[in-house]
Amino acid sequence: MSAVTALxxxxxxxxxxxxxxxxxxxETLSPGFASGQQILRLLIVAALLGIVAxxxxxxxxxxxxxxxxxxxxxxxxxxxxxxxxxxxxxxxIPLAILACVVAGAFFGLLNGIGVxxxxxxxxxxxxxxxxxxxxxxxxxxxxxxxxxxxxALADFVSRTFLFGLPGILWLxxxxxxxxAFLLNRTVFGHRIYAIGSNEQAAxxxxxxxxxxxxxxxxxxxxxxxxxxICLLGxxxxxxxxxxxxxxxxxxxxxxxGGTPLSGGKGxxxxxxxxxxxxxxxxxxxxxxxxxxSGRQMVFGATLLVLMLFYGRGRSMRA
Amino acid sequence: MASIExxxxxxxxxxxxxxxxxxxxxxxxxxxxxxIALNGWFQPRSLSLVGVTGLVKTYLALMLLAVAQTYVIYAxxxxxxxxxxxxxxxxxxxxxxxQWGGDGVTIVAxxxxxxxxxxxxxxxxxxxxxxxxxxxxxxxxxxxIFFTGLALYIQPVAGTPxxxxxxxxxxxxxxxxxxxxxxxxxxAVLLAILVRTxxxxxxxxxxxxxxxxxxxxxxxxxxxxxxxxxxxxxAALAAFCITGDTASGDPLVGGKMTLFSIAxxxxxxxxxxxxxxxxxxxxxxxxIIGFINSLVFFVGTPSEWxxxxxxVAILLALMxxxxxxxxxxx
Numbered sequence: 001m002s003a004v005t006a007l008x009x010x011x012x013x014x015x016x017x018x019x020x021x022x023x024x025x026x027e028t029l030s031p032g033f034a035s036g037q038q039i040l041r042l043l044i045v046a047a048l049l050g051i052v053a054x055x056x057x058x059x060x061x062x063x064x065x066x067x068x069x070x071x072x073x074x075x076x077x078x079x080x081x082x083x084x085x086x087x088x089x090x091x092x093i094p095l096a097i098l099a100c101v102v103a104g105a106f107f108g109l110l111n112g113i114g115v116x117x118x119x120x121x122x123x124x125x126x127x128x129x130x131x132x133x134x135x136x137x138x139x140x141x142x143x144x145x146x147x148x149x150x151x152a153l154a155d156f157v158s159r160t161f162l163f164g165l166p167g168i169l170w171l172x173x174x175x176x177x178x179x180a181f182l183l184n185r186t187v188f189g190h191r192i193y194a195i196g197s198n199e200q201a202a203x204x205x206x207x208x209x210x211x212x213x214x215x216x217x218x219x220x221x222x223x224x225x226x227x228x229i230c231l232l233g234x235x236x237x238x239x240x241x242x243x244x245x246x247x248x249x250x251x252x253x254x255x256x257g258g259t260p261l262s263g264g265k266g267x268x269x270x271x272x273x274x275x276x277x278x279x280x281x282x283x284x285x286x287x288x289x290x291x292x293s294g295r296q297m298v299f300g301a302t303l304l305v306l307m308l309f310y311g312r313g314r315s316m317r318a
Numbered sequence: 319m320a321s322i323e324x325x326x327x328x329x330x331x332x333x334x335x336x337x338x339x340x341x342x343x344x345x346x347x348x349x350x351x352x353x354i355a356l357n358g359w360f361q362p363r364s365l366s367l368v369g370v371t372g373l374v375k376t377y378l379a380l381m382l383l384a385v386a387q388t389y390v391i392y393a394x395x396x397x398x399x400x401x402x403x404x405x406x407x408x409x410x411x412x413x414x415x416x417q418w419g420g421d422g423v424t425i426v427a428x429x430x431x432x433x434x435x436x437x438x439x440x441x442x443x444x445x446x447x448x449x450x451x452x453x454x455x456x457x458x459x460x461x462x463i464f465f466t467g468l469a470l471y472i473q474p475v476a477g478t479p480x481x482x483x484x485x486x487x488x489x490x491x492x493x494x495x496x497x498x499x500x501x502x503x504x505x506a507v508l509l510a511i512l513v514r515t516x517x518x519x520x521x522x523x524x525x526x527x528x529x530x531x532x533x534x535x536x537x538x539x540x541x542x543x544x545x546x547x548x549x550x551x552x553a554a555l556a557a558f559c560i561t562g563d564t565a566s567g568d569p570l571v572g573g574k575m576t577l578f579s580i581a582x583x584x585x586x587x588x589x590x591x592x593x594x595x596x597x598x599x600x601x602x603x604x605x606i607i608g609f610i611n612s613l614v615f616f617v618g619t620p621s622e623w624x625x626x627x628x629x630v631a632i633l634l635a636l637m638x639x640x641x642x643x644x645x646x647x648x
Contacts, residue, residue, distance in 0.1 A: 065591075067455070069577075120640050121591070123396075124584050127577055128633030135626030248398075248459045261453050293474065296467025303460035307452045315451070 011258020011266070014309050015273035019280060026284045033287060040165070042279050044157065047172040048234060049249055050275035052227040053257075054175055055108075055220030056250040057271045059122070061183075062216045063196035063263030069126040070111060071224040071250055073133025074104050075243025078228025080140050083147025083237060090152045100225040107133065108221025112214030130247070137241065149232045157233035168230055172272070175223075179268035192216065197264030252303065253278050255310060277306075338643075342587040343599030345642040349585075349635055350602050353609040361616040371496045375489065377608035378498055378505075379404070379559040383575055384582035384600035385509065386552030389545045391583050392521035394528065394592025395447055395454045397546065399462035400553050400579055403439045404572025406465045407432045407557035409473040412567030415481050425484055433554045439465055440550020444543030462576070469569035476568035480561050488562025501559070509597050512548075521545045525592025582607055584636055587643045606635060 026033035052071050059066040078100040085099055086092035107129060114125040156167035183189040194202035195209050203209050224243070231242055251261075256274030259266025281302060285295045338344055358365040364373075383400055390397045414428035439461070446457045490497050512518055520541045524531045532538045553572075560571055580590075585603030588595025610631045619627050 114637065118637060118641060119644070120637055121584075123580075123590060124636055124640065127581060128629075128636045130577070131581075131629035131632050132626065133629070135624075135629035138622055138625045248456075252456055252459070255453065255456050261455060291474075293467045293469075293471035296470060297464050298467075300460045300462070300464030300467060303463065304446055304452070304457065307457060307460065308450065 011256075011310060012270045012273055015256060015258070015270060015277050018306065018309070019273060019277050022277065022280045022284060026280065026287060029284065030287045033284070040169075042283055043169055043276065044166060044234065045283075046272075046276040046279040047168050048227050048231055049246065049253055049279060050172055050272050051175060051230065052224050052246045053250040053253040053271050053275050054179055054268055055223030057179075057254045057257070057259055057266070057268050058192065058216045059220045060251075060254055060259055060261060061192050061196050061263050061266060062213050064199055064213075065122055065261075066115075066196075066213075066216070066263055067122050067126065067251065067261065068111065068217065068220045068224075069123065069247055070107060070129040070133055071220060072241075072243040072245070072247035073130045073137070074107055074221055074224035075228040075231060075246050076137055076241050077107075077133055077140070077243075078104060078225040079232045079242050080137065080147070082153075082229045082232045083149065084140075086147065086150040086153065088148040088150060090150045093150050093153060096150075097229060100229050101222055104221035104223075104225025104228075105218050106221070108218040109214065111221070112217035115217065116210040116213050134241070141240065147232075148237050149235075153229070153233035154236060157230055168233075171226075171230075176268060176272055183267055188212070188215075193264060249278060256306065258310065281306075341596075342594065342643060343596050343602050344587075345639055346586050346599055346602045346606060349638065350606050350609065353606060353613060357609055357613050357616060360613065364612060364616060367496075371498060373608055373612060374496075374498045374502065375563055377604055378501065379556040379563065380575060380578055380582065380607065381601045381604040382505070382552050382556035382559060383572075383579040384586070384604040385597045386549040386556065387579040387583050388586075388588060388595060388597050388600040389518075389521060389548040389552070390454075391580075391588055391590060392518070392525050392592060392595060393542050393545045394525040395542060395545065396458065396580065396590070397443060397549050398455060398458040398576055399439070399443060399465055400549060401572035401574065401576035402462035402465035402469070403436055403550055403553040404557045404560060404575060405569055406439065406469040406472075407436050407554045408561050408571050409469045409478075409567045409569050410435050411557070411561060412478050412480050413472055415484065416478055419481075421481075422483065425481065429558060432557060433551060436550040436552075436554025436557070437547055438550070439553070440547040441543065443550070444546035447546065448539045448542035466569070466573070473567050473569050476566065476570070478567040480565045480567070485562050485565035488559070509601075513597065517541070517544050517548070522593055522595075525589075525594070527593070578607055579604075581632060581636060585632075585639050587639060607632060610635065 023034040023039070032038065052075060056068055056071060059068045081103060082096040082100050085096035111122075111126050111129055114120045114129075115122050159166055162170060183192065191202065191207045191212050194205070194207055195212055199209055224246070227246065228243060235242065253275040254266075254271050255261065256277055257266065257268070257270030257272065258274075259271060282299070285299055290298070341347075354365070361369075363369055383404060387397060387400055411428045411432040414431055415424060418424040418427070443458055443461055446452050446461060447454045450457075488497055492500055520531075520536060521544070523536060524538050524541050528538055531541075556575075557572065561567070564571065582603030583595070583600045584590060585606050586596065586599025586601070588599055611628055614624050614627045614631065
């Protein structure tokens with residue numbers, strides 16, 4: 001019995017059970033929901049969210065109320081830059097990727113500098129940066145027509161690449177493996193947990209706290225930029241504020257994956273499951289025949305119920 | 319340690335420090351005065367009675383929502399659903415007024431129902447965050463989705479007009495003084511009363527140290543719920559102002575205001591970690607956002623650059639506020 005309880009305390013296990021349950025529910029409500037083809041489609045959407053959530057996960061793990069509200073802005077900006085640079089031509093892909101990653105890293109760097117050197121709280125810094133990015137989007141969109149995805153990029157996201165899976169899912173798997181290796185097997189990873197659980201102690205032990213925290217924000221910007229590129233491949237062309245939906249969804253995916261917002265513990269494997277869980281939930285709600293208002297109410301209420309399965313704050317009596 | 323260092327410091331510096339300690343919103347006030355001066359410099363008419371009335375009419379809702387957010391932030395919590403509550407109350411009161419006809423009595427009844435709606439939303443937030451102990455950021459995001467769904471259920475698309483009597487009053491004058499200034503005075507009196515209440519002090523105490531407050535016998539859960547309830551009520555008041563300004567119901571009208579309300583609180587010198595802040599600061603913060611937006615317009619920024627310049631200006635003001643506030647307190 002206690003082994004079962006202990007297993008149920010594992011966020012990853014909880015997420016997997018919930019995923020199985022929701023797939024079963026979806027299949028019951030609309031037969032064919034859990035078919036292989038459908039699950040593959042859901043996984044692609046989950047990969048888009050999961051990649052942004054990787055960066056969000058790192059920032060949150062680093063603690064000190066780490067959070068990145070600017071990821072949605074970076075996703076949108078990256079989708080627009082990529083669309084305009086490739087303009088439907090495969091030859092433009094390398095330059096587009098380079099430009100997007102540099103842009104993502106740049107805004108991440110600004111966030112990191114603000115948070116560490118100027119000691120602005122992450123919520124405030126990244127909230128302000130979101131405003132800047134939204135303004136920048138208007139400027140970029142005005143001057144140039146909205147671009148189109150290169151055919152190779154669209155294929156990468158939706159066509160089978162290897163063993164029946166499209167390229168984006170392989171990319172997600174690779175990111176998952178790299179993140180697991182980074183967090184569990186490298187000095188950098190251990191230092192992230194160290195600063196996340198006790199920054200003062202980590203500093204005393206000689207961990208370069210500021211450099212690491214800046215690196216986390218840079219990585220968050222880069223991951224958001226990658227999602228922006230993939231999102232362009234998924235939707236074909238970039239449109240206004242495509243990335244906005246990822247701001248809070250990425251945070252929820254991290255929480256559903258078992259990384260508390262206080263940082264210092266958790267990991268990316270859970271977040272991947274969390275992203276998939278969130279996407280299945282949204283998909284079920286679009287499948288069932290209720291109007292938009294009912295869908296939102298059920299979605300909000302379900303999120304609250306699911307949160308009860310995860311880390312509730314400790315009771316003050318304890 | 320502070321007492322050992324204190325005599326070595328020059329007198330003037332400690333006087334400045336004390337002023338900052340007593341009035342944490344001083345840096346914000348300085349930024350505001352500079353912004354007002356710049357507005358007057360670039361467009362003298364912006365400081366005329368008509369100009370100021372227009373600005374207050376537009377930003378009164380944000381001032382109220384910033385105050386709403388402040389009470390939650392006092393206790394170290396946050397409310398990402400504040401804007402959704404504004405939307406919900408907006409469609410509720412417009413719906414009730416349209417249903418019952420638009421005369422004076424129904425308007426008052428509609429506003430009472432609106433206040434109750436805001437209060438109910440605040441209590442829901444309080445239950446999920448304080449009683450169920452979910453993480454405030456994600457939990458209030460979930461409730462914001464729920465409240466938005468409810469608003470969409472009541473009124474699926476924007477456009478139901480508010481009764482003429484309602485917006486005419488909001489935009490009109492009483493005894494030759496614009497109505498909004500009467501509201502501002504009432505608002506100031508209300509805040510002055512609330513500052514003296516036990517709840518304000520207790521929210522700050524909880525924000526300063528939750529565990530310590532609990533151990534010294536404060537009903538922490540009830541206090542945090544009180545903060546969210548107060549937030550809901552002020553969000554409803556903000557919705558009244560939005561309705562007076564836009565004269566119609568829109569189920570998504572408040573969505574964009576949430577993040578601005580948080581920015582306004584931070585601009586006003588309150589600490590997001592809780593335990594430190596003033597509502598006056600948040601009102602000043604909301605005005606800073608308003609004056610930045612109008613200044614960007616008055617200096618003749620090309621329209622496509624306006625959002626970027628506003629974003630950069632607000633980010634810089636946020637950073638300046640945090641830096642100056644900390645230096646003053648250190």
